Amino acid sequence: MSVEPARDEGVASVANEGEKVMPKGTDYLLTNTLARPRLLIVDDQTVNIRVLHEIFNELYDVFMATSGESALQQVTRFPPDLILLDVMMPGIDGLEVCRRLKASEETAHIPVIFITAHHQVDDELAGFEAGAVDFISKPINPVIVKVRVNTHMALKRQSDLLKSIAMVDGLTGVANRRRFDEVWPQQCRFCQEIQQPLTLMMIDVDFFKRYNDAYGHQAGDDALRKVASTLSQTFEGAFDPPAITDPPIAEAGSVMPMVARYGGEEFACILPGVDHEGARHWAERLLNAIRALHISHQGAPKGYLTLSLGVAVTTSGQMAAQALIEQADQALYECKAAGRDNFCLHDEAMDISAGPSMG
Ligand SMILES: [Mg+2]
Incomplete structure (x- = not known):
């Protein structure tokens, strides 16, 4: 026996x-x-x-x-x-x-x-x-x-x-808004508990309405699927669960990144354990991964599909879940206003800095 x-x-x-x-x-x-x-x-x-x-x-x-x-x-x-x-x-x-x-x-x-x-x-x-x-x-x-x-x-x-x-987005297969709303406050609490930084990215597909108008909604759906799977794939294998081991992981999977469809052509990425430097690194990687797809977009200045990213980071863990979403949103707005195909990072000092590829 x-x-x-x-x-x-x-x-x-x-x-x-x-x-x-x-x-x-x-x-x-x-x-x-x-x-x-x-x-x-x-x-x-x-x-x-x-x-x-x-x-x-x-x-x-x-x-x-x-x-x-x-x-x-x-x-x-x-x-x-x-x-x-x-x-x-x-x-x-x-x-x-x-x-x-x-x-x-x-x-x-x-x-x-x-x-x-x-x-x-x-x-x-x-x-x-x-x-x-x-x-x-x-x-x-x-x-x-x-x-x-x-x-x-x-x-x-x-x-x-x-x-x-019920937690999966039917079009893209990534987590849906309901899942995001459930996971995000949990992650905020968890990262504060284990005193780890936490990054939130709000991601918008640039000139997406024009894309739909030019190529049709079917093509628009295809583009969203490609963007979603590329975002997910970029994080694949890059996060090691045991990176946060002390104190022990309270819930299996809590230190995993998550990509969610936030609504329309907007996605959100939750990156536990990622600080300012890491956020910049990941933002650049995501932008490059989508550029590399070279999805033709005649309505965009560059001729292909690009993203804008609004990034918020907390290292103190004191930031409220809702406040971080607002910061990321505001950073996304700044990024759009500054010309798109880039990221803006909103940190706790409340100043916004643009990504290196801006301008
Ligand atoms: Mg007994």
């Missing part, structure tokens, strides 16, 4: 899994739904863990914890898709673990199935009140436990998939 990850924390195996579900340069939520489902088994008796591990080892990536404390820690750092939770444990018991999970916005969506030796109605009621979706009684019947867990796992994965589809 192979129960190799039976160590309490399971941190080593969890860390490896974390890498697997976080391909570089992509959005965690979207890739996570394609990864193998993650099952967390919590029980103070390792013999019970062994039995369940045997049953689910082939279907899921199985993780384990032998105490409520350890379970809560693991769930926050590497959220599983489903939790099998023993009720009776020394220290924080199963009911309390479940209550705490349900009380937190980040973990409330994870289904919890209680494993209990009690068969009293009152016990089941207490479990459902704590937020469980189901009960499995000991001694464990492998067939019953398998069916119940598989059913709830399938429901959870379906809901994740729907959620991720």
Whole structure:
């Protein structure tokens, strides 16, 4: 019998899994739904863990914890898709673990199935009140436990998939505005917490109305698709998740860059861990990548499609999420006014500086 990850924390195996579900340069939520489902088994008796591990080892990536404390820690750092939770444990018991999970916005969506030796109605009621979706009684019947867990796992994965589809821009395939609005305040909080800089870029396709007028909306859509995929590809492989390791990453994928369609021909890039110097570097790279596409645009002075970028950077972490968006917007406006095909950087000193290629 192979129960190799039976160590309490399971941190080593969890860390490896974390890498697997976080391909570089992509959005965690979207890739996570394609990864193998993650099952967390919590029980103070390792013999019970062994039995369940045997049953689910082939279907899921199985993780384990032998105490409520350890379970809560693991769930926050590497959220599983489903939790099998023993009720009776020394220290924080199963009911309390479940209550705490349900009380937190980040973990409330994870289904919890209680494993209990009690068969009293009152016990089941207490479990459902704590937020469980189901009960499995000991001694464990492998067939019953398998069916119940598989059913709830399938429901959870379906809901994740729907959620991720609702967060993708239908035209370009990058994150949509709803996703941006969800991620941006989280990133602001996260970067402040870990005291890392954060860059926001607002990106506009130059003379896009003229492009549509000249080539038609079909061609306009094609151009937006090309721009979106080029923006995403530019960041691919360039961000290493372990770059921010101390304090530990609170949520897998939090240090990933994100490209979103903000609306119309406007895109937004969130670049965690990127300071002023990095922002200038990335702005130049994005501008060059789009220039290199050489998308013919007779309505533009240069004869091909270009971008304007408004960039805002915070290094203190004190900047409010909304204020940074306004700064990036203002920088974008300045960039447009100064002739486009360039970037403007708005820093905390409130002065705007143009990119080197301006003029
Ligand atoms: Mg127990």
